[in-house]
Amino acid sequence: MIKTIQESRLFKIANPESIAYFGASNNFSAMGTHMLQSIQALGFEGKIYPVHPKEDTVLNLQAYRSVSDLPCAPDLAIIVLPTRIVIETIEACGEKGIKHAIVVSAGFKEVGPEGIALEKELLDTAKKYKISLIGPNCIGVANPHHQLNSTFLPFEGKPGFIGMASQSGSFITQMFNYLKTRGLGFSTGFSVGNEANVDIVDCMEYFGACPNTKVIALYVESIRRGKAFIETARAIIPHKPIVAFYVGGSEAGRRASFSHTGSLAGPDKLYEGVFRQSGVIRAYTIEQMFDFCCVLGTSSPPTGNRIVIQTHSGGPGAAAADCCSQANLELPSLSEETLEKLSPFIPHTASSANPIDLTYTKNPLDYFSKIPAILLDDANTDSLLVYFLASDSLIKRALEGMGMSANDIEENTDKIIDQQCHSIEELFKANGKPFISFSFLTRESSFIKKLMDKDIPVLPGPERAVKAMGALVRYKQLKDKVLASQKNQVSKI
Amino acid sequence: MIKTIQESRLFKIANPESIAYFGASNNFSAMGTHMLQSIQALGFEGKIYPVHPKEDTVLNLQAYRSVSDLPCAPDLAIIVLPTRIVIETIEACGEKGIKHAIVVSAGFKEVGPEGIALEKELLDTAKKYKISLIGPNCIGVANPHHQLNSTFLPFEGKPGFIGMASQSGSFITQMFNYLKTRGLGFSTGFSVGNEANVDIVDCMEYFGACPNTKVIALYVESIRRGKAFIETARAIIPHKPIVAFYVGGSEAGRRASFSHTGSLAGPDKLYEGVFRQSGVIRAYTIEQMFDFCCVLGTSSPPTGNRIVIQTHSGGPGAAAADCCSQANLELPSLSEETLEKLSPFIPHTASSANPIDLTYTKNPLDYFSKIPAILLDDANTDSLLVYFLASDSLIKRALEGMGMSANDIEENTDKIIDQQCHSIEELFKANGKPFISFSFLTRESSFIKKLMDKDIPVLPGPERAVKAMGALVRYKQLKDKVLASQKNQVSKI
Numbered sequence: 001m002i003k004t005i006q007e008s009r010l011f012k013i014a015n016p017e018s019i020a021y022f023g024a025s026n027n028f029s030a031m032g033t034h035m036l037q038s039i040q041a042l043g044f045e046g047k048i049y050p051v052h053p054k055e056d057t058v059l060n061l062q063a064y065r066s067v068s069d070l071p072c073a074p075d076l077a078i079i080v081l082p083t084r085i086v087i088e089t090i091e092a093c094g095e096k097g098i099k100h101a102i103v104v105s106a107g108f109k110e111v112g113p114e115g116i117a118l119e120k121e122l123l124d125t126a127k128k129y130k131i132s133l134i135g136p137n138c139i140g141v142a143n144p145h146h147q148l149n150s151t152f153l154p155f156e157g158k159p160g161f162i163g164m165a166s167q168s169g170s171f172i173t174q175m176f177n178y179l180k181t182r183g184l185g186f187s188t189g190f191s192v193g194n195e196a197n198v199d200i201v202d203c204m205e206y207f208g209a210c211p212n213t214k215v216i217a218l219y220v221e222s223i224r225r226g227k228a229f230i231e232t233a234r235a236i237i238p239h240k241p242i243v244a245f246y247v248g249g250s251e252a253g254r255r256a257s258f259s260h261t262g263s264l265a266g267p268d269k270l271y272e273g274v275f276r277q278s279g280v281i282r283a284y285t286i287e288q289m290f291d292f293c294c295v296l297g298t299s300s301p302p303t304g305n306r307i308v309i310q311t312h313s314g315g316p317g318a319a320a321a322d323c324c325s326q327a328n329l330e331l332p333s334l335s336e337e338t339l340e341k342l343s344p345f346i347p348h349t350a351s352s353a354n355p356i357d358l359t360y361t362k363n364p365l366d367y368f369s370k371i372p373a374i375l376l377d378d379a380n381t382d383s384l385l386v387y388f389l390a391s392d393s394l395i396k397r398a399l400e401g402m403g404m405s406a407n408d409i410e411e412n413t414d415k416i417i418d419q420q421c422h423s424i425e426e427l428f429k430a431n432g433k434p435f436i437s438f439s440f441l442t443r444e445s446s447f448i449k450k451l452m453d454k455d456i457p458v459l460p461g462p463e464r465a466v467k468a469m470g471a472l473v474r475y476k477q478l479k480d481k482v483l484a485s486q487k488n489q490v491s492k493i
Numbered sequence: 494m495i496k497t498i499q500e501s502r503l504f505k506i507a508n509p510e511s512i513a514y515f516g517a518s519n520n521f522s523a524m525g526t527h528m529l530q531s532i533q534a535l536g537f538e539g540k541i542y543p544v545h546p547k548e549d550t551v552l553n554l555q556a557y558r559s560v561s562d563l564p565c566a567p568d569l570a571i572i573v574l575p576t577r578i579v580i581e582t583i584e585a586c587g588e589k590g591i592k593h594a595i596v597v598s599a600g601f602k603e604v605g606p607e608g609i610a611l612e613k614e615l616l617d618t619a620k621k622y623k624i625s626l627i628g629p630n631c632i633g634v635a636n637p638h639h640q641l642n643s644t645f646l647p648f649e650g651k652p653g654f655i656g657m658a659s660q661s662g663s664f665i666t667q668m669f670n671y672l673k674t675r676g677l678g679f680s681t682g683f684s685v686g687n688e689a690n691v692d693i694v695d696c697m698e699y700f701g702a703c704p705n706t707k708v709i710a711l712y713v714e715s716i717r718r719g720k721a722f723i724e725t726a727r728a729i730i731p732h733k734p735i736v737a738f739y740v741g742g743s744e745a746g747r748r749a750s751f752s753h754t755g756s757l758a759g760p761d762k763l764y765e766g767v768f769r770q771s772g773v774i775r776a777y778t779i780e781q782m783f784d785f786c787c788v789l790g791t792s793s794p795p796t797g798n799r800i801v802i803q804t805h806s807g808g809p810g811a812a813a814a815d816c817c818s819q820a821n822l823e824l825p826s827l828s829e830e831t832l833e834k835l836s837p838f839i840p841h842t843a844s845s846a847n848p849i850d851l852t853y854t855k856n857p858l859d860y861f862s863k864i865p866a867i868l869l870d871d872a873n874t875d876s877l878l879v880y881f882l883a884s885d886s887l888i889k890r891a892l893e894g895m896g897m898s899a900n901d902i903e904e905n906t907d908k909i910i911d912q913q914c915h916s917i918e919e920l921f922k923a924n925g926k927p928f929i930s931f932s933f934l935t936r937e938s939s940f941i942k943k944l945m946d947k948d949i950p951v952l953p954g955p956e957r958a959v960k961a962m963g964a965l966v967r968y969k970q971l972k973d974k975v976l977a978s979q980k981n982q983v984s985k986i
Binding site: 028029031033034037041106107111152153154156166167168169170171174175177178181219221245247248251252255284285286287313314315316318319321322324325331348349353354359360389391393394397398401402440441442444445460461462463464 | 521522524526527530534599600604645646647649659660661662663664667668670671674712714738740741744745748777778779780806807808809811812814815817818824841842846847852853882884886887890891894895933934935937938953954955956957
C-alpha cells in the first residue's frame with residue numbers, strides 16, 4: 001500500500017500540471033472539443049497543449065502539429081481520437097516521454113474479438129513506455145480540488161469528499177448535477193472504462209491515501225483482480241469506509257454490463273461474498289450509494305445499534321421506526337432520567353416512547369437544541385435520527401402575522417434559520433454520537449441548504465435515513481472485524 | 494358504491510361553500526390561526542365565519558361570539574380548540590344545523606382510557622345530529638381544485654390527480670412541497686386522524702367517484718373495517734388504481750403507530766393478504782408510493798411485462814436492466830425488423846441488445862423521436878423505458894461554441910428543448926404502449942420541468958423507474974383478476 005497519493009500511478013492522471021490533448025478541434029460537435037471545453041470551463045491552471053494535424057489554434061490555445069513538436073513532455077495525454085489511430089498516438093506519446101494517459105476512445109474489448117486484439121496491442125504499447133493508462137472506453141477524470149474535469153459534462157457543484165471509481169463514465173459525469181442537489185461532491189471521480197491497465201483497485205489505493213477523500217464509492221460491474229481487491233480494501237477499511245454498488249447480479253444486468261465494458265459480471269452471491277470479506281458496504285442503487293457516502297463521509301460510527309428518533313410528525317416517525325429492523329437497528333426506551341429532563345420541553349400531546357413524537361414544541365428552537373441534546377445524552381442510545389420540517393414559508397407566515405414588513409421578514413427568517421442551523425451544528429460537533437437528519441424538503445429550502453453546506457447529513461426520507469444509519473453501524477462492525485483479523489495475523493507471527 | 498362525489502359524506506368536507514371556524518384568533522402562534530391562514534392564502538372563495546368569544550374580527554374576517562349567532566348554518570365546521578370544549582362545540586354546531594365537521598383537536602383515543610371515553614362521547618354527539626365528522630387528531634383537508642387547504646402548511650404546487658387518504662396528517666400537508674418538486678399534486682388529500690367517524694374507506698369511495706382523481710394513495714397504519722375496505726377497493730380497481738403504503742409491520746412500527754393514532758397495527762402478512770385480496774398495489778416507502786402514483790395516474794397499463802430500455806449511458810442502462818427481474822419484468826430481444834429500422838440511427842459503438850445503449854446519437858433529436866418510436870413499434874415489447882440526460886448546460890455550451898450571442902443561446906436552447914419535449918409528447922399520446930422516463934436531473938432542468946408539466950412520467954433513477962413500471966404491470970394483473978372474479982360471481986347468479 002502507498003502512503004501518499006504522490007506514489008500512486010494515478011497521481012499525475014488526477015493532478016497533472018500539463019496536458020497534451022488529442023482529439024479537440026474547433027468543430028463544436030466533436031466529443032473531444034466538448035471534453036476540452038469542460039477542462040477550460042473549470043479553470044484548470046496547468047498548461048494545455050492541443051495536438052491537431054491542421055489547426056494553428058484549438059479553442060484559443062496554441063496547437064501543435066504532432067506530439068513530437070511539443071516544447072516538453074506533458075504530465076498527461078488525453079486521447080479522444082478515432083480507434084484506429086489511438087495506438088500510434090500512444091506510441092508517439094511514449095517516444096516523447098509522456099508517462100500518463102487517459103484513453104477516451106471506444107472500439108476496443110467491448111466490441112468483440114477484433115477489439116480484444118486491439119486492446120492488447122494498446123496495453124503492450126503503454127507497457128513498453130511505462131505509461132500508466134486509464135481506459136480505453138472511459139470518460140476520464142474529475143478532480144475539482146485541482147480544477148480538473150476532463151469529462152463530457154461541465155462540472156457543477158463543489159469539490160467534495162467522495163472518491164469514486166466507476167466502471168461507467170455516466171456515474172461520474174452525470175452525477176455532478178445530482179450531487180450538487182444533495183450538497184455533496186466528488187473529491188475525485190475516475191471513470192475506469194475497460195480497465196486495460198489502471199483498474200478500480202488502483203483507484204481504491206489512490207483514494208486510501210487521498211487527503212480530500214473521506215469515503216470511497218465504487219460502481220462495479222466486474223472485479224478483475226479479486227485477491228488484490230480484497231487485500232486493498234482490507235488495508236483501507238480501518239481508516240476509510242468503502243461503499244460499492246454492484247450491477248450484474250441478474251441475467252439481464254449481466255448482459256447489459258457485458259456489452260458496456262466487455263467484462264463478464266459474476267453471480268450476485270459471489271460478489272456479495274467478496275464485499276463481505278473485503279469489509280466493503282454494499283449499496284443496492286446509485287441513490288443509496290450516495291446516501292451511504294453522505295453519512296459515512298461526515299459522521300463517526302456509533303458504538304452500537306440503538307437509535308432514538310426525534311420527530312414532530314407521526315407518519316414520518318412511524319415510517320422510520322418501521323424500517324429500523326430491516327437496517328438491524330434497535331429502538332430502545334429512554335431512561336427515566338431522560339424522560340424527566342425532557343418533560344419541561346414537551347407538550348401533553350407528545351409521545352415519549354421511541355420515536356419521540358413531540359407533535360409540536362412550545363419554543364420551536366428547543367427542537368434544534370435542548371431536545372436533541374437531551375436525547376443524545378441518554379445512556380440507552382448510540383445515535384440520533386431527527387426529522388426536519390422547518391419550512392421557510394411557515395416562519396415567514398408567522399412573522400408576517402406579527403405585522404413585520406417584507407424586508408424585516410426576509411432578514412428575520414434568515415436569522416431564525418441561522419440560529420437553528422447553528423444549534424444543530426454545535427450539537428453535531430460537540431457530541432460523540434452520530435446524528436442524521438431527514439426531510440422531505442430539498443435544497444430549495446434555505447434551512448436544508450444551510451445544513452448541507454455545513455456537511456450535516458440530511459437524507460431525503462425516513463427509510464433512506466434509517467438505512468444510512470444502518471450502513472454507519474455496519475461500517476463499525478466491518479472495521480472491527482478487519483482490525484481483529486489483522487491483529488490475529490500479527491500475533492500468529 | 495356512490496356514483497358521484499355529491500353523494501359522499503365527504504363532499505361538503507372537501508367542497509364547502511361556507512365554513513364556521515373555531516380556534517383561530519389574532520394570536521399568530523396559535524395553531525388554529527395558522528390553519529385559517531392556510532385557507533385564506535389559497536384564495537378560498539366561499540364564506541368563512543370565525544367564531545371567537547372575544548374578538549370582533551379574526552384575520553380581518555368578521556367574527557361571531559358563538560355559533561348560534563351565525564347568520565346561517567355553514568356547510569362545514571373546522572374545530573381547532575382545546576380538547577375539553579370540543580364536544581360542547583360539536584353539540585352547538587349540531588343545534589345550528591351544521592352537518593359536516595373537521596376536528597383537528599387531539600387528546601382523544603390516542604392518549605389512553607380517558608381519551609377513549611371522550612372520543613366515544615364526541616362520536617355519539619356527532620351521530621345525534623347526523624354530523625359527518627373527520628378526525629379528531631387530524632390536520633384536515635386539502636382540495637386545491639376547490640382552493641381549499643385547511644392544513645397547517647401553506648399549499649404549494651399545482652392541483653393534481655392523486656387522491657390521498659392518510660392516517661398521518663404530515664403525509665398530506667408536508668407533501669405539498671415534495672410533490673411540487675416532482676411535478677405532481679393532490680386532487681384532494683384527507684388527513685383522517687383517529688377515524689372516529691369518517692375513515693379511509695369513506696375516502697376511497699369519494700375518490701372512486703372524484704373526476705379529478707386518477708389514482709388513489711393510502712397511508713395506512715391500521716384498517717378498521719376490513720371487509721368494507723376489500724369490497725370498496727374491489728369496486729374501484731377496475732376503474733382506478735389504488736396504492737397503499739403500510740407502516741406497522743415491525744414491532745417498532747406498531748408501537749409508533751399506536752402512540753400516533755391509538756390504533757393497533759396488525760402483522761405485516763395479514764395486511765399483505767388484505768391488499769392482495771383488494772387489488773391494492775403495495776408501496777414500501779412514501780417515495781415509492783408517489784413513484785407509483787406518478788406512473789399509474791398518467792399511463793395506461795401495458796398488455797404484458799416485456800420492457801425495452803433506451804439509454805445513451807451504460808451504467809444507468811445496466812442498473813435498470815439489473816432491477817427488472819425484481820420487478821417481474823422481462824427484457825426481450827428486439828425483432829430483426831426493429832434492428833434493421835434502427836440501424837441508420839445508431840453509431841457503431843452502440844449496443845442493440847436490450848438495453849439499447851446508443852452511446853451517442855448522430856442527430857441528437859432522433860433520441861427523442863425516431864428511436865423511441867421504432868422501439869415502441871417492436872412486436873416483442875409491451876413498454877418502453879427511456880433514460881434522459883439532455884442537460885441544459887450541454888446544449889448551451891454547444892450553441893456557445895457555434896459563436897451564438899448570449900440572447901440567441903437562451904432562445905435557441907429553449908427552442909431545442911421545446912422540440913425535444915414536443916416529440917416526446919407526441920409519442921406519449923400516439924402510442925398505446927406505456928412509456929416511462931428516468932433521469933438524475935431534477936425539475937431545475939428546464940427539459941425535465943417541461944416533461945413533468947406535460948404529465949409525462951420522469952422517475953428519479955433507474956431502479957425507481959423499473960419498479961414503477963412493475964407497478965403498472967401489476968395493476969393490469971390485479972384489475973384483470975378482480976374483473977374475472979366479478980364476472981364469475983355474476984355468472985353464478
